Amino acid sequence: MTRRLMLLDTASLYFRAYFGVPDSVRAPDGTPVNAVRGLLDFIARLVLDHRPDDLVACMDEDWRPAWRVELIPTYKAHRVAEEAADGPDTEVVPDTLSPQVPVIEDVLDALGIARVGAPGYEADDVIGTLTDRATGPVDIVTGDRDLFQLIDDARGVRVLYPVKGMATLAAFDEAALRAKYGVDGPGYADLALLRGDPSDGLPGVPGIGEKTAARLLERHGDLAGILAALDAPGRSAFTPAQRKRLTEARPYLAVAPRVVRVARDVPLPEHDAALPAAPRAPEALDALNARWGLGGSLTRLLTALQR
Missing domain, CATH: 1.10.150.20 (5' to 3' exonuclease, C-terminal subdomain)
Known part of the structure; x- marks a missing residue:
């Protein structure tokens, strides 16, 4: 049976969730969890609307790889925090988003949703590699136009691109890409x-x-x-x-x-991309829910996975 793979450009999506969901959405202790809950709701809608068999949350292990900077020193230079000038590059991220990223990772892990990254590479490169390895159709979900380069009708590779916050997705295949940009x-x-x-x-x-x-x-x-x-x-x-x-x-x-051009030969860790029907670590997920007050967002995702 041919399996449909969905690849999430995770950082791109949680940034959109952060800016699309009010920061009045908070945990019981008052900590903002708008990016966490927004991302969970978005994944729930993706699962219900597109029915992937496999899903991977692709991560930026290195958002500004040294090998890219060596070739073009200005690459993402404006995003580097000033305090990182003499040390490893640190991306400028809103103060109330940074603490939410480990929570997102812990929740995905407890759910059993595959989370894959590779040292020295961006999520785009992970997506390029997994797309090349896929034997069935692939839906790439991203707010980054760079991944349009992976669109390929012959292999069933398309990009689902948020056009209005997180609510509306535009599906880009070769025809849509040519209509908008004049290229394949x-x-x-x-x-x-x-x-x-x-x-x-x-x-x-x-x-x-x-x-x-x-x-x-x-x-x-x-x-x-x-x-x-x-x-x-x-x-x-x-x-x-x-x-x-x-x-x-x-x-x-x-x-x-x-x-x-995204890398397509990244060495990736072993992972199980199959979309889970039930949480991999239910007790850990319950603890995270209690700690962070994930409420209806987590319930909606669990319901979508069960379906």
Whole structure:
């Protein structure tokens, strides 16, 4: 039987839950648990609406891998906390979100929902690797457009992208991706590195915006085709301004693909991706529920899993 796999870009989703659920949602001791409860409710809806057989919460073991920073030093640099300047990078996270992350991890573990990360890699890389390993259809749930590069109709890989907080999801397949950006899945990575992305500290090619990048990719196929045309003698395929900008950006274009494209060969720990029908550690889950007041959010997820 073909099994449907759902992969959660967990940090992306709990950030959205944090900002989408009021911080008046609190534990009995007054500690905010809005991200915890919002994420549990979101997973419950995903399970009920999309009926995955397997589900993995993919984690950022390293949100800013050194090997990416070595290639592009500005990569996510604006997100580094000032106090981390002389030590390991610490991501800027709202004060009331940071304490909720270990609670999320403990609740997922007690439920028996697989939680997978790998040292030196981001959740995107875990998702890329698990997608490549999958033998059936894959739903990737993320608020990060970088993962559009994994969309593949032939393999049944699509992205479910929250468009209004956590309430509305847009399903992106190849047709939706082409309609919005003019590229296919692999082409999205080339589009992103040409256009740049301030939220990730990717400079892009100055003067090459999204529409120009899409036209160049349509004309030349991919980044390699653009660079080959740039080097080709004879009639120019570029305006003088485009040729100048692309030529000046050659050092960036030489390293950007490795930074922007997700890894697909990450060594991952053994895990059981099967969606649990009942909690793996019910006593631990009861204790977490009592401590953090997870209430209806936990009940709704348990009901969804039983169904």
